Amino acid sequence: MNSRVAQLLGRLPWAGNALMLIVPLLAVAVAIDLYDDLMLERILIGMFINLVLVVGLQLFSGNSGLLSFGHISFMAIGAYASVLLIMSPAKKVYTLPDLTGPLSQIEMPFIPGILLAAAFTAVIAAFIGWPLMRLSGSAATMATFALLIITHVILINAATYTRGTRTMYGLENYTTLWMSAFWAVLIIITGFVFKESRVGLMLRASREQQEAASVMGVNIVIVRWVAWVVSAFICALGGALWAHFMMVISPYTMYMHTTFLTVAMFIVGGTGSVSGAVAGTIAITGLFEALRAMEIRISAFRIAGQTAAGFTEVWLGVAMILLVVLRPMGLAMGQEIRLPARLRGRLEARTPESEG
Amino acid sequence: MEWADFAELLIAAVSLGSIYALMALGLVLVFGILRLINFAYGEFIMIGGYAMWWLQRLEFGIPWGFVALFAVVVAIVTALALERVAFRQVRASHGPPINLLLTSFACSAVLQSLVMVLISPRSKGILYPPLVSADLTLGPLRIAAFDIMAIIVGGISLVGLTILLRKTFLGICLRAAADDFTMTRLLGVQADRVIAAAFAISGALAGISSVLYFARIGLVRPDTGLGPVIIAFFATVVGGIESLAGAVVGGFLLGFLTIGLQVVLPTSLLAYRDAFTFLIVIIVLLFRPQGLVPGRHIREVR
Numbered sequence: 006m007n008s009r010v011a012q013l014l015g016r017l018p019w020a021g022n023a024l025m026l027i028v029p030l031l032a033v034a035v036a037i038d039l040y041d042d043l044m045l046e047r048i049l050i051g052m053f054i055n056l057v058l059v060v061g062l063q064l065f066s067g068n069s070g071l072l073s074f075g076h077i078s079f080m081a082i083g084a085y086a087s088v089l090l091i092m093s094p095a096k097k098v099y100t101l102p103d104l105t106g107p108l109s110q111i112e113m114p115f116i117p118g119i120l121l122a123a124a125f126t127a128v129i130a131a132f133i134g135w136p137l138m139r140l141s142g143s144a145a146t147m148a149t150f151a152l153l154i155i156t157h158v159i160l161i162n163a164a165t166y167t168r169g170t171r172t173m174y175g176l177e178n179y180t181t182l183w184m185s186a187f188w189a190v191l192i193i194i195t196g197f198v199f200k201e202s203r204v205g206l207m208l209r210a211s212r213e214q215q216e217a218a219s220v221m222g223v224n225i226v227i228v229r230w231v232a233w234v235v236s237a238f239i240c241a242l243g244g245a246l247w248a249h250f251m252m253v254i255s256p257y258t259m260y261m262h263t264t265f266l267t268v269a270m271f272i273v274g275g276t277g278s279v280s281g282a283v284a285g286t287i288a289i290t291g292l293f294e295a296l297r298a299m300e301i302r303i304s305a306f307r308i309a310g311q312t313a314a315g316f317t318e319v320w321l322g323v324a325m326i327l328l329v330v331l332r333p334m335g336l337a338m339g340q341e342i343r344l345p346a347r348l349r350g351r352l353e354a355r356t357p358e359s360e361g
Numbered sequence: 362m363e364w365a366d367f368a369e370l371l372i373a374a375v376s377l378g379s380i381y382a383l384m385a386l387g388l389v390l391v392f393g394i395l396r397l398i399n400f401a402y403g404e405f406i407m408i409g410g411y412a413m414w415w416l417q418r419l420e421f422g423i424p425w426g427f428v429a430l431f432a433v434v435v436a437i438v439t440a441l442a443l444e445r446v447a448f449r450q451v452r453a454s455h456g457p458p459i460n461l462l463l464t465s466f467a468c469s470a471v472l473q474s475l476v477m478v479l480i481s482p483r484s485k486g487i488l489y490p491p492l493v494s495a496d497l498t499l500g501p502l503r504i505a506a507f508d509i510m511a512i513i514v515g516g517i518s519l520v521g522l523t524i525l526l527r528k529t530f531l532g533i534c535l536r537a538a539a540d541d542f543t544m545t546r547l548l549g550v551q552a553d554r555v556i557a558a559a560f561a562i563s564g565a566l567a568g569i570s571s572v573l574y575f576a577r578i579g580l581v582r583p584d585t586g587l588g589p590v591i592i593a594f595f596a597t598v599v600g601g602i603e604s605l606a607g608a609v610v611g612g613f614l615l616g617f618l619t620i621g622l623q624v625v626l627p628t629s630l631l632a633y634r635d636a637f638t639f640l641i642v643i644i645v646l647l648f649r650p651q652g653l654v655p656g657r658h659i660r661e662v663r
Binding site: 137139147150151155272334 | 455474633
């Protein structure tokens, strides 16, 4: 058994790192499932969905070095597309009365529905990304930011499909604890697989030295584009999961604030690694929930006649600044979390072909 | 279209363009030195609006020039305070430049929620003298007095900023720092001071543009800053983020685009106006990634 694990580690050098992330996450999920506290369960589901989004963002931004503000638009497109595919025609009559044609009749099961929604989003991203991936630096960041605004305006105005400014309701709660945990784990593994893949390696080379990578035969536009499409697929999945967790969505809930939070998680964790994305998500989610719990306690007492409501965001902002001052290279410092040395040593000793 | 209609639109576009140009200049000044896209810049404008509201509520009938001056001062103080408390600390920790961006995000969130908690999440009205909302008749032309005010104030600020940057020692330091910060420091210019000065001027420009901006919309809300900051970003990026002239060009271009699309687009597409504006922005970026007015040496920023 151990030697088989060791063989796996020899062939997939990142498997140990991924295990170090996945095992504790699943352990927490089991604990919360057994403890059976609805509030904690919802926090954890929210965190797993954020993991999907932030690891998706890291897959593009972390490997390419191009900061994207546009990924939440993929989340929004994925969320709305999944609702259109999954909601029953009987409900659509009420929520989307103007909808006609095959979309009003279709009703897909949850998992095929979110996969198709994500694939649809990835196709859109493929078209947008083709010209966009030629840009670098602040021009790229600004163009993705423009994309976020354009998507928002379109979602608000395409009322036939989205109910426009009004909230979309009537969604089923499909995103259970284990559903979200499953996707979070799968996406973390995807993050590692992509990072170590041929394309991922070329993309990281282009991040470090654009000209050198280019001279070595890396087609920068294409490798960036592949990462862009894959990460759009992942963020759309995150959006679809989120929609069927919240059960109500509106274009405003997937806009600036969500962009700010996911980008903050990405940066606080350290941009260069999957572990960073995971650490940042856990840290910011933990901080946010702890602050909110404190706020509820404090406002129950009404200190000096003033409620403390709303201060969560203030403290969260202060905490983020403190985090980047104290850990300027990010929580994970650009490294991947590694198996404890003792365990690694024991496993590697049993692998004949391990290179250490 | 009658030539008079055209002239009226032109004046409206120039007026909007000068407000946008001021906003863009405040953003590009800090970018030039710190390579920071300051997301908290919109909050300087928001705070300027609240300063006007607060002073007017405190004492009714206070002279209006004083209210405007107060807005500018409060915006400058806010900018300087953020630089001191947040940006300087993050800069001193020697992290990657992306940390400054996160800091500006965080500052923006902190200021917005502070205002929301301490004042109110609902919008507050700002009073302007009746002259601002009056219409002037000039032969066949009907011009909003506000447009004239915006053009004059914008023009004076632009000339003032140009003199400051070209003729004073501080201005020369600022331009040198934007050109090559390391070299400027080697020549004995104190980094902290130059950066603080850039933030102060950025705050002043935000204050001036907040006076003009709120004359257009009349209300201030905690999330008001988002609109201006987005406008300023795109004006700088389209105009050329390396150059001050670019910011002005970008600001006027965005002003003309906004007014132009309003006229050209059919009513059914008017709701999509912002989408069209930003689509054009993306197209400009694709063909001129360095902006319309590239800086003297093109440096890629990550």
